[in-house]
Amino acid sequence: MSISGKKVALISGASRGIGAAIAANLLANGWAVSLGCRSPNDVPVTDAESQLICAFDAFDPDSEKAWISATIEKFGRIDAVVHNAGMMLPVSILEASDDEFDRTFDVNVKSPMRLSRLVWPHLQASGAGRIVMLVSLSGKRVKAERSSLYSMSKFAALALAHGLRKIGDVDSIRCTAICPGFVATDMGTALTEISAEKMTQPEDIAHLVRTVLELPSTTSIAEIPVNWTVEDSY
Numbered sequence: 001m002s003i004s005g006k007k008v009a010l011i012s013g014a015s016r017g018i019g020a021a022i023a024a025n026l027l028a029n030g031w032a033v034s035l036g037c038r039s040p041n042d043v044p045v046t047d048a049e050s051q052l053i054c055a056f057d058a059f060d061p062d063s064e065k066a067w068i069s070a071t072i073e074k075f076g077r078i079d080a081v082v083h084n085a086g087m088m089l090p091v092s093i094l095e096a097s098d099d100e101f102d103r104t105f106d107v108n109v110k111s112p113m114r115l116s117r118l119v120w121p122h123l124q125a126s127g128a129g130r131i132v133m134l135v136s137l138s139g140k141r142v143k144a145e146r147s148s149l150y151s152m153s154k155f156a157a158l159a160l161a162h163g164l165r166k167i168g169d170v171d172s173i174r175c176t177a178i179c180p181g182f183v184a185t186d187m188g189t190a191l192t193e194i195s196a197e198k199m200t201q202p203e204d205i206a207h208l209v210r211t212v213l214e215l216p217s218t219t220s221i222a223e224i225p226v227n228w229t230v231e232d233s234y
Contacts, residue, residue, distance in 0.1 A: 001035045005124075006024035007032075008075045009213065010068070010119060012036040012056060013113070014087030016132060017185035021202035022209050027051060029210060032080070034071040035226055036063075036085070049217075058085050058111035059103075062172055068118050080130040080213050083112035083157075089144040101149065108153035115186060129173035130213045133161035133204075137181045137225060137234050158223075165222060172217040180205055181227040181234070200228045 009026055012018040014035035020043075023033045027047055037043050037058030043053045052074050068132040071078055087107045089100050096104075117210065123129025137146055139154030161177035168175055183205060184196035208224060215221070225234045 001109075002039065004085040006032045006050060006075075007079040007213075008032045008034060008071065008077050009082060009130075010034045010036065010071060010078055010115075011082045011084055012058070015039060017187070018183060018202045018205050019082075019084040021206040022084065023051075025203070025206035025210050026213075031210075032075055034067070036067050036073065039191060056076050056085070058087075058107040061111075061114055062109065064115050066214060068115075068122075072122070077126065078119055079126040079128070080132070081119050081123070082132045082134070082209060082213075083115065084134045085111065086134065086136075088147070088150045091149050092145045093148045093152060098151045104149055104153045105156065108150075109156045109160060112157065116160075116163075116164055123168070123173050124171045127172065128217050129168065129171065131161070131164055131168070131173065131175040132212055133157055133175065133177045133179045135161065135179045135223075136190050137176070137227060137231075139179055140223075140225065140234065162222065167222070169220075174212075174215070174217060174220050176212045176221045177223045178205065178208055178212070179223060179225045179234075181229070181231075183228075198228060200226055 013035040014023050026033050032050040034052040040053045054070050056067050057063045064191050136154045136159050138151040139158040142151045158177050161175050165175040180197045184199040227234050
């Protein structure tokens with residue numbers, strides 16, 4: 001069944017951090033949300049009518065299909081997808097094994113590409129479909145040696161976002177890449193000695209995501225770089 005008047009957003013990696021903040025923001029502002037999580041039983045249900053929590057594993061294509069099917073069964077529509085799930089292995093491109101390369105690209109590139117393919121007909125049916133790709137500033141520059149493998153995958157994710165943006169134009173499907181620096185999440189705080197209080201907050205990114213999702217189709221935004229501090233370019 002569908003929830004009258006509510007748009008539906010699919011959010012990957014939604015059990016904590018940025019994904020959980022996006023879900024909370026959208027729920028508080030009249031959206032229905034379908035959350036893809038590796039441990040769905042750990043995520044509390046706060047709104048049974050407008051919230052669906054599903055098992056999702058970026059390494060398992062079958063879980064992607066099941067997640068979309070369950071979302072359509074409950075809500076009858078999908079208007080937006082937020083590709084938030086990601087992984088970062090702090091190894092350089094010279095140190096990374098083939099397995100580490102494959103795992104990184106499976107999560108950061110291949111899974112969002114597959115999900116986009118699967119959800120595309122529903123975004124077309126929406127008439128104003130939206131895609132947000134949580135990339136990273138590492139998709140625009142290589143900041144450090146040990147982030148070089150991660151950067152490779154995020155450069156590819158940024159290209160994926162631009163490709164979807166081009167393909168979706170004819171159907172008014174807008175795609176935006178949001179590229180943050182350090183965010184105060186478990187991943188962000190584990191990678192640096194910068195205090196969490198100084199970093200961009202997950203709620204800040206959530207606000208940006210909802211803004212992009214709710215803009216009219218006459219406004220197409222390719223990228224939003226976000227940083228907690230001032231770099232030369234970003």
